[in-house]
Amino acid sequence: MTNNEKKATSQEMEQIETTIGKILRYGVIISSIVMIIGLIMYVIMGSTGYTESFHYNSISELINGIINFKPYAIMMLGLLLLILTPVLRVVVSIYSFYKEKDYLYVYITVFVLIILIISFIIGIEH
Amino acid sequence: MMIYSLLIMLLVGIFVGILGSILGIGGGMIITPILTIGFGLDIKYAIGASIIAVIATSSGSTIAYLKDNILNLRVAMFLEIATTTGAIAGALLTGLFNPVFLYVLFGLLLFYSGFNMIKKLKKQKDEISDKDDKLAEKLKLNSSYYDKNSNQTINYKIQNVPGGASMMFGAGLASGLLGIGSGSFKVIAMDSIMKMPLKPSSSTSNLMMGVTASASATIYFFNGSILPEVAIPMALGIIFGSAIGARLMQKMTPRLIRIIFIPIIIYLGLQMILKGFGVNLLS
Numbered sequence: 414m415t416n417n418e419k420k421a422t423s424q425e426m427e428q429i430e431t432t433i434g435k436i437l438r439y440g441v442i443i444s445s446i447v448m449i450i451g452l453i454m455y456v457i458m459g460s461t462g463y464t465e466s467f468h469y470n471s472i473s474e475l476i477n478g479i480i481n482f483k484p485y486a487i488m489m490l491g492l493l494l495l496i497l498t499p500v501l502r503v504v505v506s507i508y509s510f511y512k513e514k515d516y517l518y519v520y521i522t523v524f525v526l527i528i529l530i531i532s533f534i535i536g537i538e539h
Numbered sequence: 540m541m542i543y544s545l546l547i548m549l550l551v552g553i554f555v556g557i558l559g560s561i562l563g564i565g566g567g568m569i570i571t572p573i574l575t576i577g578f579g580l581d582i583k584y585a586i587g588a589s590i591i592a593v594i595a596t597s598s599g600s601t602i603a604y605l606k607d608n609i610l611n612l613r614v615a616m617f618l619e620i621a622t623t624t625g626a627i628a629g630a631l632l633t634g635l636f637n638p639v640f641l642y643v644l645f646g647l648l649l650f651y652s653g654f655n656m657i658k659k660l661k662k663q664k665d666e667i668s669d670k671d672d673k674l675a676e677k678l679k680l681n682s683s684y685y686d687k688n689s690n691q692t693i694n695y696k697i698q699n700v701p702g703g704a705s706m707m708f709g710a711g712l713a714s715g716l717l718g719i720g721s722g723s724f725k726v727i728a729m730d731s732i733m734k735m736p737l738k739p740s741s742s743t744s745n746l747m748m749g750v751t752a753s754a755s756a757t758i759y760f761f762n763g764s765i766l767p768e769v770a771i772p773m774a775l776g777i778i779f780g781s782a783i784g785a786r787l788m789q790k791m792t793p794r795l796i797r798i799i800f801i802p803i804i805i806y807l808g809l810q811m812i813l814k815g816f817g818v819n820l821l822s
Contacts, residue, residue, distance in 0.1 A: 427608065437605070469761065488767035488771055489765075492770060496594055496760065499749035517678070521616050522616050528624055528627060532626065535758075
């Protein structure tokens with residue numbers, strides 16, 4: 414690798430890292446806010462809004478809970494957003510590598526995303 | 540009582556976040572005994588909280604590590620292929636392998652790495668590899684980082700990519716099959732096998748473990764393993780703690796980080812071997 418190429422590669426990486434850093438920051442801030450709101454509701458109301466061993470089995474049950482403003486639903490939404498942040502990070506990486514024309518890493522990252530989606534499906538089906 | 544336990548979870552989270560972000564591990568080994576022994580919760584809830592803890596540590600610390608350019612994004616992306624396929628293979632193969640054999644195997648691996656790291660400690664300074672590796676060059680894995688402890692830019696070259704990838708596949712397999720934290724295996728793969736310096740290894744492990752954990756988190760999310768009133772105060776503490784840890788780590792010497800890391804992986808190895816024989820150590 415020549416020095417010029419090296420420089421280009423490291424500048425490209427910096428660009429990509431800044432973008433991904435921003436996405437992560439937004440993800441963490443938004444999920445924290447939702448989690449804090451849910452937690453405050455839980456403390457004020459003194460319960461999760463359901464019986465003790467209750468849990469959601471599907472997304473539609475969660476959405477229903479959010480509409481009914483259950484503390485449990487808001488808290489779970491915050492956690493779901495936190496769980497999705499790393500996945501969003503992978504999606505944004507694909508776009509960033511593509512923009513920098515680093516096709517090898519576009520393929521690598523797309524492959525990782527596909528495996529992630531497969532495991533999400535396995536998770537929901539389980 | 541409610542406020543009291545929320546505050547404890549928050550404090551535990553801050554501690555776990557600081558330690559996890561420095562070492563590149565998830566903190567399940569600290570959270571599990573606190574929740575099961577300290578609070579009498581079922582192990583299922585401890586596992587659910589640990590998964591959330593890993594993701595919180597990863598996202599919280601990675602913000603700082605990306606900003607300071609210390610982690611290696613290409614290494615992370617490339618190795619994620621190995622960890623995620625390993626994790627899926629593990630989830631699909633559950634029941635086909637004898638868990639005793641696996642626990643002992645992975646336990647011994649941790650022991651071996653622990654003693655290898657002690658050997659490294661005897662040399663006063665970490666050696667930086669500068670050997671050219673064809674595959675590493677082709678994948679553009681070689682990089683550099685600015686060390687805030689020695690105030691210099693450190694250029695490094697990656698070695699033995701297939702070896703590192705195999706270890707990562709094993710790390711993914713372990714987390715899929717046994718549900719154990721694979722952060723320590725990731726650090727070992729990069730630091731000991733691929734000869735990446737400890738700080739980029741730990742911060743890259745931090746980035747990667749969030750992706751691995753989120754892949755399995757949906758299973759726990761919909762099966763009732765996650766108690767939000769436990770996981771949320773902990774996650775908030777971790778996000779705060781890992782932001783502190785990610786800054787502290789950069790000022791530390793690699794030697795100090797290693798000194799904290801070694802007893803932890805030896806303990807994890809011991810815990811795993813005992814678990815294989817049905818003895819639960821602090822969990």
